[in-house]
Structure formats: C-alpha cells, structure tokens
Amino acid sequence: MRLSTVILPIYRWNDEGRSHWQRAEELGFHTAYTYDHLAWRSFRDGPWFGAVPTLTAAAAATSRMRLGTLVTSPNFRHPVTLAKELISLDDISDGRITLGVGAGGNGFDATTLRGPGQEWTPRERADHFGEFVPLLDRLLRSPASVTHEGERYSAHEARNLPGCVQRPRLPFAVAATGPRGMKLAAGYGQAWVTTGDPKIFETGTPADSVEAIRGQVGKLGAACEAIDRNPDELDKILLTGFTPDRQRPLESVDAFVEFAANHKALGITEIVIHWPIPDSEFAADEKVFERIATEALAQL
Known part of the structure; x- marks a missing residue:
C-alpha cells in the first residue's frame, strides 16, 4: 500500500507553500496532490491558488515525489x-x-x-x-x-x-462511482479514485462505508471485465476525510493502521490523507500526522 497526501492550495508560496511540499517529500509520501477548484466549500472566503501554477512550483521545489490533481x-x-498545461507540467517535473x-x-x-x-x-x-x-x-x-x-x-x-515525458502519456486517476464513470476508469484509467459513498457520510457507520467501498471495487472490476481488462492493472485510491469516520483515522498511528488495513483488504492500494489545517474540517495533530507518514506503512 502507498501513502500520499493532499495539500490544499491555500498557502502563499513564499510563506508556507514551498515548505509544506518539501516537507511532504521528506516524510516519504508517494504523491502529493492538490485540489483543482476555483474555490471550495468553507475555504471560499480565504486564499485559494490555482492548481497548475502550484504544481509547477512544487515540481521545481521537489525531485522525487509524484505530484498531481485530486481532482480536475x-x-x-x-x-x-x-x-x-499537463505536458508542460510533466516536462517540468521530469515525468x-x-x-x-x-x-x-x-x-x-x-x-x-x-x-x-x-x-x-x-x-x-x-x-x-x-x-x-x-x-x-x-x-x-x-x-x-x-x-x-x-x-x-x-x-x-x-x-x-x-508530448509527455511519461509514455504513452501521463497516468489518469479517474474518480468514479456510477456506471458511466466506472467505464471511463476501466477504459482510460491507470488508477481509480473514491471518497467513499457520499450518501452515508452523515448517517452511516465506518462498517457501512467499508461495505460501500467493497461494492464500488466490485463494480470497477465488472467494468474492467466487460472490456477484458484485468482490474489489478488499476491502482485503487481512497481520498480520506469523506467517510463517516472523517478524521478519526488521523487521531493516532494505531487508528490509521486499523483504517488502512480494513481498506487494504478491499483492494485499496493508495490512501491519501489531508495535510492538517488548523480550525478546519481537516484539523489534525501535526506530530501524529508525521508519525503516520513515517511509521504506519511498516505495520501493514
């Protein structure tokens, strides 16, 4: 299993922005993503920068970690x-x-x-x-x-x-839950993305969420089989923070390991956790966050 992070584009680059992306690489995250929105929910009235310029700067400030949007x-x-813009990013980041x-x-x-x-x-x-x-x-x-x-x-x-540095092109991670989106993931994706089932975010339990994601993985498998593609060819990415347990997996290393193990058993190959943002829905203890980044995967 891989562990990645998503850094919201809310930081002035020369204040905290550069240091967060560089620290993500130091912590060993597989990929650091950012949201690609014009504005987003509770952050609408605060700083919010463009995804492509942010990733361009991040590509110049890092050397090993993968970078991406989650999602465009x-x-x-x-x-x-x-x-x-993508071929330019792929070139600047060296693939x-x-x-x-x-x-x-x-x-x-x-x-x-x-x-x-x-x-x-x-x-x-x-x-x-x-x-x-x-x-x-x-x-x-x-x-x-x-x-x-x-x-x-x-x-x-x-x-x-x-063209892209990565051949035949840079990878697509297709976010999908419905049948038409699953077909696109199966046909064009190198990875599939889920945030869980939004219908049970408010009223469901963590166990309900696991079962919902199990069902989604099954639908992805069926979409792959319909075009004679092996579903194991696709990475399966879970963006956390939108399941009924919300930020609870970031409360301790043990809590995260349990959460990750439950989803690894479903076939999830990459878990993405939000960089902590104080006084927001993504608030978390930064020391625990860093311990999860450096210690958790060894226990899976």
Whole structure:
C-alpha cells in the first residue's frame, strides 16, 4: 500500500507553500496532490491558488515525489488547454505528474462561469465527462495533431509536441462511482479514485462505508471485465476525510493502521490523507500526522 497526501492550495508560496511540499517529500509520501477548484466549500472566503501554477512550483521545489490533481473536472477545464498545461507540467517535473480527473459537482466551480441556477445536471456532467476524458487521452497520446468535432468539445489540429515525458502519456486517476464513470476508469484509467459513498457520510457507520467501498471495487472490476481488462492493472485510491469516520483515522498511528488495513483488504492500494489545517474540517495533530507518514506503512 502507498501513502500520499493532499495539500490544499491555500498557502502563499513564499510563506508556507514551498515548505509544506518539501516537507511532504521528506516524510516519504508517494504523491502529493492538490485540489483543482476555483474555490471550495468553507475555504471560499480565504486564499485559494490555482492548481497548475502550484504544481509547477512544487515540481521545481521537489525531485522525487509524484505530484498531481485530486481532482480536475470539466466544470471549468477544456481538454485542449488542459493538455497543453499537463505536458508542460510533466516536462517540468521530469515525468512525475498524475492527473486525477472526475466529473465534478455543482458547487462554486459550476456556478462561477455559468451563474447560479445554470449548473449542469448530473446527466450533463456525465455527458461532458464522457467526451472530456477520451479527447484528453487522444491529445496527450497523439501530440502531433488532433482534430475533434464533438457535441461538447472541439479541437482543430491541436498540437502538443513533444508530448509527455511519461509514455504513452501521463497516468489518469479517474474518480468514479456510477456506471458511466466506472467505464471511463476501466477504459482510460491507470488508477481509480473514491471518497467513499457520499450518501452515508452523515448517517452511516465506518462498517457501512467499508461495505460501500467493497461494492464500488466490485463494480470497477465488472467494468474492467466487460472490456477484458484485468482490474489489478488499476491502482485503487481512497481520498480520506469523506467517510463517516472523517478524521478519526488521523487521531493516532494505531487508528490509521486499523483504517488502512480494513481498506487494504478491499483492494485499496493508495490512501491519501489531508495535510492538517488548523480550525478546519481537516484539523489534525501535526506530530501524529508525521508519525503516520513515517511509521504506519511498516505495520501493514
């Protein structure tokens, strides 16, 4: 099992930003991700920086740790411009970028560009996602020229030379729970991402969550089998903080080891924990967080 972290883009780079990313590498995290949003929930009225510039700076400040988004969505991204930014990131990082990508939601990302009441429906989000991922795949795999005329996206002789450092392209970690998203994960993903089942976040138990994720893993397996792909080829990533136990796994090394072991048994291969943010939903003891980073995996 791998252990990664997500560092929200809320820090001025020359104050705390650089030091957090460098410390994440020192602690041995496999990947450090950041959110790719225009704003997010309770952090909307505070500092919030762009994911791509943040990852560019992180790539220059680190040398070994992988970096990525968790997750990018079609809500305010276009495949053509995103592909150009991704090949640039992959080059600057010398092939250390993973793109976490999902269908998005109906929060600030959905309303900032289109206005309140103009959000895409769940079906419309799935429709955009279903065209977004295959086109992005083509743009990154075929850097010389891509032309596409779809229902939602167009590209005319789009060029992304010299292409990705990682071949045939940088890896996609596809966030999905529904059948259409699972098909995209099976068809295009090198990894699959879950946050658990949002329907039981408020009222469910940790045991309920484990069973829900077990079911999701099963659906991913079925989607892979439908296209004759071995589901073991995909990493299975759990972004924590959104299951009924919330931040309890970060209360102690033992609590985290128990949590991780329960999910390792389901087939989860990577667990992502939030960098502690005081006085927020991601508050945690920094000393315990660092002990989890350096000690927990040896007990699994």
